[in-house]
Amino acid sequence: MKFLHNIGRIEAFSDAVFAFAATLMVVNFDLDTDLTLSKTDATGFLSFAVSFFVLVALWWAHYNFFRRTKYMDNVLIALNALLLFVVLYYVFPLKSLVHSWMGEGVKTKEDLSNLFVMYGIGFSLIFFCFSGMYFRAYKKSKSSEKSLNLYFYARHFAIFVLVSLISIVLALFGFGIEFGLPGFFYALLGPLCYLHSKQFYKRYELN
Structure with a gap:
């Protein structure tokens, strides 16, 4: 007998993992007990704020996926588990990237290149999971209207993956590292998604 997935x-498990990731950020946030604000404290607060939001x-993207479909199977569970796994580690290279903006932690171009690669791998894996989850739900959807919506978001998040992969290549070969080109490349997400x-x-004649 086959049981339906709960x-x-x-x-609930996913929310617990997100909460744990937020807890890890708080635990790793250092604040001097003398209440004086130094550049290091300001950098730490900024990296914490960026990582948190x-x-x-x-x-929010994860929440919206579960609002757009009620379908669930083992493939979606596996993709969701991979997504949560990457999220737990994704915040740490992101915090290091913010530190590099403030001139801390990164001493050489090679350090910055490696940081962009770490960031890009996490970014691409996260949105690969989102795209894959939407595509799986799209393939299993029985409603034509809902199916198109799921297909749209599968393609939408695939753009995120493509941009991050190109950014990784730029970082690996050192193109524009001194200007932060692999990071600025993510600005293309706006126009490409639009x-x-x-x-x-236009193709599917939707309003």
């Missing part, structure tokens, strides 16, 4: 438990954005949306809605 989506509520999967969401990125974590919230990822949680063009994809316009093309998708």
Whole structure:
């Protein structure tokens, strides 16, 4: 006898992992007991703030996936587990990247290149999971209207993966490292996602 998956438990477990990731950020946030604000303290607070709100954005994307579909199977559970695994480690290279913006932690171009590669790998894996989850739900959807919506987001997050992979290549070969080009490359996400949306809605004659 085949039992249906309990989506509520999967969401609850996922929320617990996101909460644990936030806890790890707080534990690793150092604040001097004398209440004086130094450059190091300001950098630590900024890296914590950026990491926290990125974590919230990822949680929001995860939350929206479960609002858009009620389908669940073992493939989706595996992709969700991989997503949560990467999220737990993703915040740490992100914090280091913020430190590099403030001139701390990164001493050479090679250090910065490695940091961009670490960041890019985490970024690409996270959105590969999102894209894969949406595509799996799209393939299993029985509603044509909902199916198109799921397909749109599968393609939407695939753009994130493509951009991050190109950024990784730039970092590996050192193109524009001194100017932070692999990081600025992510700015293309806005226009690319906009063009994809316009093309998708025109192709499928959606309002």
